[in-house]
Amino acid sequence: MLIETQNLTKVYRLKEYEVEAVRDVNLAVAEGEFISIVGHSGSGKTTLLSLIGGLTKPTYGRVLIDGIDIWSLSDEELSRMRNRKIGFMFQFSSLIPTLTVRDNMLLPAALSGKVGSAEMKRARELLELVGLADKINAYPTQLSGGQQRRVAIARAFMNSPKIILADEPTGDLDEKSEMHVMKLLKAMNEVEGTTIILVTHSRELAAQTQRRLVMKNGRLFEKKNFL
Amino acid sequence: MKIDIIYLALQNIKKRKFRTIGVVIAIAIASATLFSSIILMKSMSSSLELGIAQLGADIMVVPREAEEPLSAILLGSAPSKHYLSRKYEERIAGIEGVEKVAPLVFLETSEQGCCFKPGIFIIGFDPEKDFIVKPWVEKQLGSLAAFETIAGSGYDWMPGFKVYLYGFPFTIAAKMPSTGVAYFDKGIFMPLDRLYWLAKRSREYEDIADLTLRSGQVSAIMIQVAPGEEAERIAKAIEFYFPELKAVVAQKALGNVKKQMLMLLRSLFALSAFTWLTAVILVSVILSMSVNERRREFGILRALGATKRFIFGEVIAEAYILATLGSVLGMLAGYAFLTGFQDFVINYLNMPYLIPNKFYVALISLVIIDVSLLLSTVASFYPAYRSAELEPYEAIRSGE
Ligand SMILES: Nc1ncnc2c1ncn2[C@@H]1O[C@H](COP(=O)(O)OP(=O)(O)OP(=O)(O)O)[C@@H](O)[C@H]1O
Ligand SMILES: [Mg+2]
Numbered sequence: 112m113l114i115e116t117q118n119l120t121k122v123y124r125l126k127e128y129e130v131e132a133v134r135d136v137n138l139a140v141a142e143g144e145f146i147s148i149v150g151h152s153g154s155g156k157t158t159l160l161s162l163i164g165g166l167t168k169p170t171y172g173r174v175l176i177d178g179i180d181i182w183s184l185s186d187e188e189l190s191r192m193r194n195r196k197i198g199f200m201f202q203f204s205s206l207i208p209t210l211t212v213r214d215n216m217l218l219p220a221a222l223s224g225k226v227g228s229a230e231m232k233r234a235r236e237l238l239e240l241v242g243l244a245d246k247i248n249a250y251p252t253q254l255s256g257g258q259q260r261r262v263a264i265a266r267a268f269m270n271s272p273k274i275i276l277a278d279e280p281t282g283d284l285d286e287k288s289e290m291h292v293m294k295l296l297k298a299m300n301e302v303e304g305t306t307i308i309l310v311t312h313s314r315e316l317a318a319q320t321q322r323r324l325v326m327k328n329g330r331l332f333e334k335k336n337f338l
Numbered sequence: 339m340k341i342d343i344i345y346l347a348l349q350n351i352k353k354r355k356f357r358t359i360g361v362v363i364a365i366a367i368a369s370a371t372l373f374s375s376i377i378l379m380k381s382m383s384s385s386l387e388l389g390i391a392q393l394g395a396d397i398m399v400v401p402r403e404a405e406e407p408l409s410a411i412l413l414g415s416a417p418s419k420h421y422l423s424r425k426y427e428e429r430i431a432g433i434e435g436v437e438k439v440a441p442l443v444f445l446e447t448s449e450q451g452c453c454f455k456p457g458i459f460i461i462g463f464d465p466e467k468d469f470i471v472k473p474w475v476e477k478q479l480g481s482l483a484a485f486e487t488i489a490g491s492g493y494d495w496m497p498g499f500k501v502y503l504y505g506f507p508f509t510i511a512a513k514m515p516s517t518g519v520a521y522f523d524k525g526i527f528m529p530l531d532r533l534y535w536l537a538k539r540s541r542e543y544e545d546i547a548d549l550t551l552r553s554g555q556v557s558a559i560m561i562q563v564a565p566g567e568e569a570e571r572i573a574k575a576i577e578f579y580f581p582e583l584k585a586v587v588a589q590k591a592l593g594n595v596k597k598q599m600l601m602l603l604r605s606l607f608a609l610s611a612f613t614w615l616t617a618v619i620l621v622s623v624i625l626s627m628s629v630n631e632r633r634r635e636f637g638i639l640r641a642l643g644a645t646k647r648f649i650f651g652e653v654i655a656e657a658y659i660l661a662t663l664g665s666v667l668g669m670l671a672g673y674a675f676l677t678g679f680q681d682f683v684i685n686y687l688n689m690p691y692l693i694p695n696k697f698y699v700a701l702i703s704l705v706i707i708d709v710s711l712l713l714s715t716v717a718s719f720y721p722a723y724r725s726a727e728l729e730p731y732e733a734i735r736s737g738e
Binding site: 161166168190193206208214219220221222223226266270 | 350635637646732734
């Protein structure tokens with residue numbers, strides 16, 4: 112298994128009450144799978160993705176990637192894993208405002224210590240795939256919200272990660288762009304064998320994935336009789 | 339194309355102008371204060387030392403009731419109007435251990451009357467006995483003709499220029515090099531006999547301010563002690579034989595002047611410590627605020643693979659760049675101020691003042707940049723640490 116969670120639980124302890132954002136999730140994702148997670152707002156989808164990506168520490172349970180418990184790694188190792196193996200697409204705009212589109216695109220490469228002509232070429236190609244090659248020198252504030260999202264989507268593929276964790280990547284995109292992004296994800300899954308976990312509100316998009324899951328109050332269920 | 343910590347820091351500095359300017363100004367002010375204080379003190383103390391060496395006297399003898407003469411000569415306050423008789427010269431020369439004696443008169447032209455420049459020091463010397471002024475004068479020309487004078491380095495009069503002193507025109511025959519002795523740099527020089535003559539004429543003419551100086555009176559008798567002799571002992575001997583006189587040991591008086599300067603130095607350092615403290619607090623607050631605004635950015639960087647060390651390093655790098663920039667600008671401003679100020683200090687405050695050499699200035703600049711880097715580490719350490727320790731998910735969520 113590429114990704115495996117064991118009794119994964121995240122509890123937020125607030126002053127007056129506790130929120131069990133993720134409860135006892137046991138999920139196994141094989142390499143090359145394209146799965147989707149749907150669920151109501153507040154059901155714990157973002158928290159689950161963050162747990163899998165090592166952005167937040169579980170209260171209980173483990174996350175294994177390639178069989179390695181990610182919280183047994185040092186900060187250097189965990190950061191390296193995020194950099195090389197995982198591409199994040201966040202629910203909200205996630206570009207660095209002080210950097211140009213090009214520099215934002217190059218960040219994952221820069222953080223792994225290599226920015227050469229190959230990386231520049233890849234950045235340009237990925238931008239072309241999301242239709243924003245002409246914005247390469249723009250700053251994020253000079254782009255629309257949807258354009259910013261598309262740059263972030265392109266950026267997630269920069270280091271050719273094995274895993275894409277996509278949190279409503281098409282949230283504020285029009286239908287045409289949405290379909291375009293979905294095509295891109297599918298292509299990456301099929302051509303490069305990228306494993307994708309897609310969180311979405313859209314039944315249509317979910318229907319296009321190989322495996323559909325639903326989150327309810329922090330619990331994750333397999334949804335076999337969907338459609 | 340290199341996208342690293344320094345690059346990210348620079349982009350952030352460039353894009354967040356308000357914050358950048360705030361931090362740079364705070365550090366510039368602190369650096370300018372410290373730099374100016376050190377350079378000012380150094381220049382004063384080295385010009386005092388130079389001055390006393392240039393003066394070439396070990397002991398100065400003045401009337402008991404006269405004020406301490408050394409700081410007046412070096413710092414250029416008004417000369418004493420208490421005179422002593424030249425008859426002491428022979429008697430002091432007779433004391434064992436005294437090598438040379440030379441009489442000097444110091445006058446300051448006053449504001450009243452017509453036809454002369456006020457605020458000039460007139461220095462009268464005895465061409466026969468003198469060892470104080472003559473080395474300087476002889477370097478310029480053999481001897482002075484009547485109505486010729488030598489101008490101190492503080493004036494921009496060229497040789498040939500005429501100055502009116504108590505109604506009489508004196509031609510500038512030569513210019514002195516800069517000595518660091520205020521009386522010399524702002525003085526004009528003439529033989530004692532000429533000065534006595536001038537004083538006499540000033541009293542004869544109605545429309546000329548009177549000089550109270552009488553023939554045979556001097557302001558001070560300068561003494562050079564024989565090699566191996568103790569100036570202190572000779573000064574005591576002089577005061578023992580002539581209780582109506584005061585014998586001031588130059589080195590000791592210099593020590594006292596320096597002590598006064600040390601007090602000034604202390605308050606300058608207190609001031610600069612205060613500006614640094616303010617700068618550190620200000621920079622720390624500005625950085626904390628800025629880092630708070632950027633939580634999300636740091637979270638994204640972490641998600642993209644930045645380590646805690648990277649985030650920590652970026653915040654520190656920014657602080658270093660701003661500190662270096664601020665320090666350099668501050669010191670440039672300080673240097674411009676000090677050199678611009680030089681004339682003001684010399685002419686209006688009558689303070690000795692020689693800008694130290696380039697090497698010393700460079701050394702002080704390096705020290706100040708170090709101080710600035712050290713203190714900016716202090717100011718940025720906590721914000722940097724906090725940013726690095728943020729949980730990426732929490733950081734990304736902030737500001738939603
Ligand atoms: N840092 C936090 N502190 C406290 N509670 C939190 C925190 N993060 C998430 N929660 C809570 O955990 C629950 C799950 O949140 P999460 O963001 O994972 O939901 P979601 O399914 O992604 O929702 P949406 O579809 O609106 O994005 C919510 O009740 C939320 O309020
Ligand atoms: Mg969410």
